[in-house]
Amino acid sequence: MALAADAVTLEVKGLGLARGSRCLFADLDFSLVSGHALILRGPNGVGKTSLLRVLAGLTIADSGSVVLQAARVRAFAPHVRDNVLYIGHANALKDDLTVQENLADQLALDTNDVTLADQLGALDAVHLGDRRDMLARRLSQGQKRRVGLARLRLNCGLAHKSMWLLDEPTNALDEQGSALFVETVNRHLSMGGAAVIASHLPLGLSGPVAELQMQERA
Amino acid sequence: MSAVLPRANELTTPERGVWVAMRRDLRLAVRSKGELAQALAFFVIVVSLFPLAIGPESALLKRVAPGVVWVCALLAVMLTLPRIFQSDYLDGTLEQLALSRYPLPVLCAGKMIAHWLTTGVPLAITAPLLGLQFGLEGRELMVIVAGLILGTPILTMLGAIGAALVLGVRGGSILMALLVLPLYIPVLIFGAGAAEASMVGVDVTANLSLLAAMLLIGMVVTPFAAAAAVKISLD
Numbered sequence: 001m002a003l004a005a006d007a008v009t010l011e012v013k014g015l016g017l018a019r020g021s022r023c024l025f026a027d028l029d030f031s032l033v034s035g036h037a038l039i040l041r042g043p044n045g046v047g048k049t050s051l052l053r054v055l056a057g058l059t060i061a062d063s064g065s066v067v068l069q070a071a072r073v074r075a076f077a078p079h080v081r082d083n084v085l086y087i088g089h090a091n092a093l094k095d096d097l098t099v100q101e102n103l104a105d106q107l108a109l110d111t112n113d114v115t116l117a118d119q120l121g122a123l124d125a126v127h128l129g130d131r132r133d134m135l136a137r138r139l140s141q142g143q144k145r146r147v148g149l150a151r152l153r154l155n156c157g158l159a160h161k162s163m164w165l166l167d168e169p170t171n172a173l174d175e176q177g178s179a180l181f182v183e184t185v186n187r188h189l190s191m192g193g194a195a196v197i198a199s200h201l202p203l204g205l206s207g208p209v210a211e212l213q214m215q216e217r218a
Numbered sequence: 219m220s221a222v223l224p225r226a227n228e229l230t231t232p233e234r235g236v237w238v239a240m241r242r243d244l245r246l247a248v249r250s251k252g253e254l255a256q257a258l259a260f261f262v263i264v265v266s267l268f269p270l271a272i273g274p275e276s277a278l279l280k281r282v283a284p285g286v287v288w289v290c291a292l293l294a295v296m297l298t299l300p301r302i303f304q305s306d307y308l309d310g311t312l313e314q315l316a317l318s319r320y321p322l323p324v325l326c327a328g329k330m331i332a333h334w335l336t337t338g339v340p341l342a343i344t345a346p347l348l349g350l351q352f353g354l355e356g357r358e359l360m361v362i363v364a365g366l367i368l369g370t371p372i373l374t375m376l377g378a379i380g381a382a383l384v385l386g387v388r389g390g391s392i393l394m395a396l397l398v399l400p401l402y403i404p405v406l407i408f409g410a411g412a413a414e415a416s417m418v419g420v421d422v423t424a425n426l427s428l429l430a431a432m433l434l435i436g437m438v439v440t441p442f443a444a445a446a447a448v449k450i451s452l453d
Contacts (some may be wrong), residue, residue, distance in 0.1 A: 058452050075449060081319050090310025096249035100311030108238045109236060 009034040009162060009194045010055070015064035017050055023217050024050050028064065030212060031193050037185065037205055038200040049089070051214070052165045053184030055196060056086040056210060059172065068163060079176040080088035085110070085161040086170060087152070091144045095137035099128055099147060100135050106151050110161065114154055126180060149177065152184050164188060164195040170203065178203075180195035235320030239328025243302075247336040254296040254408040258340050261294040265348045271413065276353045283352035284413030287362055291341050292402050294371060296395060298337045299377040302329055303448065307385045314453055322445035330371075330441065331380050338370025361426075364439075368429040375440035376401045380449035404432065 008031050016026040020064045024047030032038050040048045053059040055066055056074045057080045066073040083181055100119060107114045122127050126146040136144065148169070155161060164185070170178045182204055185195055189207035197203065247254055268286045270281055306312040315325050343423035345366055346359040355364070380398035384390035 018368050051320045055398070056317060058316065060453055061412050065430075075324055076316055077320070081321075082364075084317060085315065088310055088313060090308075090313070092306075092310040094246060094309070094311070096246055099247070105238075105318055106314065109320065110312060110320075 007034050008032070009069055009167055010196070011067040012055075013053065013065050013067075015051075015061050015066065017047065017054060017059070017061050019047075019050065025214065025217070026063075030210075031178055031192055032196065033131075033208075034192050034194050035189050036208045037195040038211060039203065039211045040196065040214060041200070041211055043216060045050050046214045046216055048214060049167055052086065052088070052167050052196060055071055055163075056080070056084050056165050058086070059087075060105060064069060083190075084163045084165060085155055086150070086165045086167075087148050088167045089171075091196055093139075093144055093147060094134065095135040098135055099123065099135050099139065100132040100213070105148075105149055107154060110151075110155060118157075119170060124156045125153060126150045128174070129183060142174055142177060145169070145172050146180075147178055149173075149181055149184060152181075155182065156193075160188075160191065160193065162193050164197075166195060166197045166199075168198055168200070170199060170201055230319050232324045233320070235318075235324035236324060236328040236331065238320065239315070239325040240332045241328075243329050243332035244335065247301075249362045253298075254336055254340070256296045257298045257337055260297060261290050261341055262348065262351040264293070265282060266288045266351065269351050279352045280354060280417070281314060282408045283349060283354055284358075284362060284417070286352070287345055287348060288365075288369075288406055288410040288413070289343065291366060291370065292399075292406060294341060295370060295373040295377060296402075297396060298333070299398070300391060302333050302374075302378050302381050303385055303451075304381070307451065309450070312385075312448060313452060316448065322410060322448060323441040326382075326444040326448065327376065327437075327441040330444070333378070334371045338366065338374060340368035341370060343448070346392040347411045349410055358413060358416045361422050362413045362422050364426060365412045368426060368433055372405050372432050372436050373402060375436040375444075376405075378444045379440060379447050382444050383449055385451035405429065407431075410437065 010032040012028060015028040017024045028164065037042065040051060042048055050059060054061045054071065057077065060075060068080060069083060087141050094107065097105065100123065101124065103119050107115045120132065121130065122211050124151045128146055128150065128191050129141060131139065170181055173181060186206050188195060263287060268282065272279060272384055281400055303312060337413065340364050347363050349359045349362055377398050380394045383397065384394045387393060406423045408428045412422045415422045
């Protein structure tokens with residue numbers, strides 16, 4: 001089943017969240033059409049990560065609603081787990097497993113259908129092919145990020161999760177890595193997926209992109 | 219790559235989710251053997267301290283043996299509880315598990331099984347060797363092993379709930395002990411009770427049956443409770 005083009009896939013209404021006594025955002029409204037990307041911008045601590053976590057259903061908002069593909073996002077609801085791929089600051093890599101084992105474990109949570117050849121192909125594509133039997137603890141920050149990138153690339157082909165929520169995905173990636181990332185997101189968007197990406201850097205996505213500038217609140 | 223987006227949900231059976239989580243944790247446990255050995259070494263050393271401290275009076279040693287073995291097993295299990303969720307919480311894996319296509323209780327069940335296989339089972343296997351130090355005999359040793367086989371999974375399951383609740387809390391390990399140890403009391407009573415019953419020649423099935431009953435209830439309830447606790451910790 002292909003996702004319908006130009007269908008509203010994410011709709012946020014009156015969203016508000018406070019952390020402690022500080023209000024991160026309030027009355028936030030936006031919507032996202034499939035095939036589009038939304039870039040979250042704003043200074044550190046403004047609540048970009050928190051917003052992504054609310055969209056993923058990991059954090060419960062104080063007010064407002066998030067509707068993903070016509071169903072309201074509730075924490076850990078099956079339709080959220082089927083549709084959302086969230087990659088946060090942490091790379092979710094196990095130091096004691098090899099690169100390929102880490103990738104296989106992450107993919108096992110998304111789909112049964114990934115073959116070893118698929119995995120090796122994706123690792124080659126992100127230039128980790130010769131590191132596949134290396135323990136993850138020996139990888140540099142950028143290489144760790146690339147494992148997540150390999151997962152994203154495979155996600156495009158298999159068990160496609162339609163909503164990607166990415167937190168500073170190009171952090172620690174070099175130019176070539178960032179270009180690979182942009183190419184991957186473009187492919188995801190062209191296949192009818194959507195993405196919300198928190199990023200400080202200009203990404204240069206080719207698809208339709210909206211920006212949400214988040215403001216520091218008193 | 220096809221342009222079609224398949225929904226590969228047909229194979230997300232709960233058994234598969236249990237297997238995915240269990241395989242992952244078992245592989246990690248095997249990779250860090252030192253951590254595995256620590257709990258077992260703790261158990262062996264602490265149990266061995268008692269004959270040294272109490273002295274060679276065999277009647278007294280035999281009298282306290284079931285209690286000593288059980289309390290030490292309980293503490294050894296408790297020391298390993300952070301392993302279930304702590305590193306997954308810190309490196310972001312727990313978020314990924316929570317957002318995977320498998321329900322979180324299923325994954326928690328897999329993690330509990332992996333934890334039991336790597337702590338409870340080795341403890342139960344080692345216990346008879348330690349029991350010999352206390353002058354216990356064949357049948358009494360067997361009852362201790364049977365009790366530990368039935369009881370240690372309950373310790374793991376209750377402990378997983380506590381471990382999940384204290385994720386991200388400063389000084390969490392003490393707090394976890396305070397949460398979990400009171401819950402361990404029934405297991406301790408019936409486990410050590412079975413061993414004592416075997417020593418005085420009373421039927422042990424009542425105690426073991428109660429342990430088995432707790433185990434069955436725990437298998438149904440605790441994965442959901444642990445998943446709810448993880449949910450709270452991730453918020």
